[in-house]
Amino acid sequence: MDNVVTHEDWKVCFSELGPGLVLFARQWVHSLADAEDIVQEAFVRFWKRNHSIESKGLLYAMVRTIALDVIRRDSRRARREAAAMSETEQSAQPQFQIEDESQQALAAALELLPKDQRQVLVMKIWNELTFAEIGQALGVSQNTAASRYRYGLAALRKTLPPQ
Amino acid sequence: MNDFSDLESQLKSLRPAPLRENFVARIEKAMIAPEADKDPENVIRPVQFQRRWIAGLSLAAAAAVLLLIRVNFKTPAGDKRVASVSPVPTIAAPLETTQRQAIPNTLIPSGATQVVYHKRDEGLLFAQNSDQPMRRMRSITRETLQWRNPSTGASLRVSYPSEQIELIPVSGQ
Numbered sequence: 371m372d373n374v375v376t377h378e379d380w381k382v383c384f385s386e387l388g389p390g391l392v393l394f395a396r397q398w399v400h401s402l403a404d405a406e407d408i409v410q411e412a413f414v415r416f417w418k419r420n421h422s423i424e425s426k427g428l429l430y431a432m433v434r435t436i437a438l439d440v441i442r443r444d445s446r447r448a449r450r451e452a453a454a455m456s457e458t459e460q461s462a463q464p465q466f467q468i469e470d471e472s473q474q475a476l477a478a479a480l481e482l483l484p485k486d487q488r489q490v491l492v493m494k495i496w497n498e499l500t501f502a503e504i505g506q507a508l509g510v511s512q513n514t515a516a517s518r519y520r521y522g523l524a525a526l527r528k529t530l531p532p533q
Numbered sequence: 534m535n536d537f538s539d540l541e542s543q544l545k546s547l548r549p550a551p552l553r554e555n556f557v558a559r560i561e562k563a564m565i566a567p568e569a570d571k572d573p574e575n576v577i578r579p580v581q582f583q584r585r586w587i588a589g590l591s592l593a594a595a596a597a598v599l600l601l602i603r604v605n606f607k608t609p610a611g612d613k614r615v616a617s618v619s620p621v622p623t624i625a626a627p628l629e630t631t632q633r634q635a636i637p638n639t640l641i642p643s644g645a646t647q648v649v650y651h652k653r654d655e656g657l658l659f660a661q662n663s664d665q666p667m668r669r670m671r672s673i674t675r676e677t678l679q680w681r682n683p684s685t686g687a688s689l690r691v692s693y694p695s696e697q698i699e700l701i702p703v704s705g706q
Contacts, residue, residue, distance in 0.1 A: 384560060389549040392556075406556050414563045467548045476547055495544045523537040526544075 380417050390497035397489045398437035402463040408436045427506030479529040487522030586698055638684040646677045667700045
């Protein structure tokens with residue numbers, strides 16, 4: 371079967387989804403280079419298999435699967451990543467474009483969230499996935515995804531200083 | 534129920550870090566590259582292992598044929614015997630001499646065994662350009678061929694390991 375999409379199609383698509391995908395991958399591997407490798411493998415595989423870009427849940431599920439494979443492939447890396455995640459989580463390469471102090475505080479508060487909640491927030495806020503798509507990507511029910519989102523926001527509100 | 538819309542809009546104003554230039558270039562390169570190069574290492578392409586095993590099995594078969602040719606299976610031409618009632622010998626020859634004449638002085642196949650001592654299901658794989666999955670079964674066997682010279686009592690035994698791979702098409706339900 372020929373790939374009916376054009377060269378420019380994937381570029382447009384990737385320019386829209388790329389930053390969010392990398393941000394999502396960084397919820398598993400903190401290194402930007404590793405996250406880029408994961409996103410590259412997932413996106414190229416997704417695109418070459420002619421999946422509809424509408425099935426975003428599948429694309430994110432691929433990113434998650436590849437990220438977990440990368441972690442399993444190298445247990446030392448997994449330990450390193452786990453250690454990095456459990457520390458203050460201040461990465462050398464920031465995940466966001468910080469413009470002011472309030473955004474700095476927001477990004478820092480986000481890092482303190484439990485991983486499950488943070489993943490859902492990243493998928494919902496910066497990747498604009500529905501709860502059904504998030505559930506598909508993470509292998510949980512739609513209701514679980516929605517609950518994690520609400521818990522995440524509530525925890526974030528508690529952490530943030532009152533304005 | 535809490536309203537998180539203000540927090541959501543705050544979060545949306547936070548923008549993910551932009552993609553690095555070289556990353557997009559890498560993606561472009563990977564898009565152009567043929568997909569066959571991206572096969573994971575643990576996938577064995579059927580054509581490759583078929584070639585390898587066909588070569589291996591051919592060599593084993595050739596070795597066996599050479600061994601069989603080397604051994605003379607035919608009984609000596611002058612020793613053609615037909616089942617019939619033997620006349621009573623007029624002169625009673627010594628028993629040992631008669632037996633020696635009847636027993637051919639050559640190696641005769643006396644046994645062949647094939648023992649399958651390990652069979653493993655190696656899972657499903659997709660043959661190239663095929664959507665139908667196939668199940669790969671690997672059998673490890675030891676084949677033993679044996680010849681014996683009844684005249685001298687000498688025996689020759691050749692034993693060699695062999696490995697066989699079967700691809701069994703799996704049909705969906």
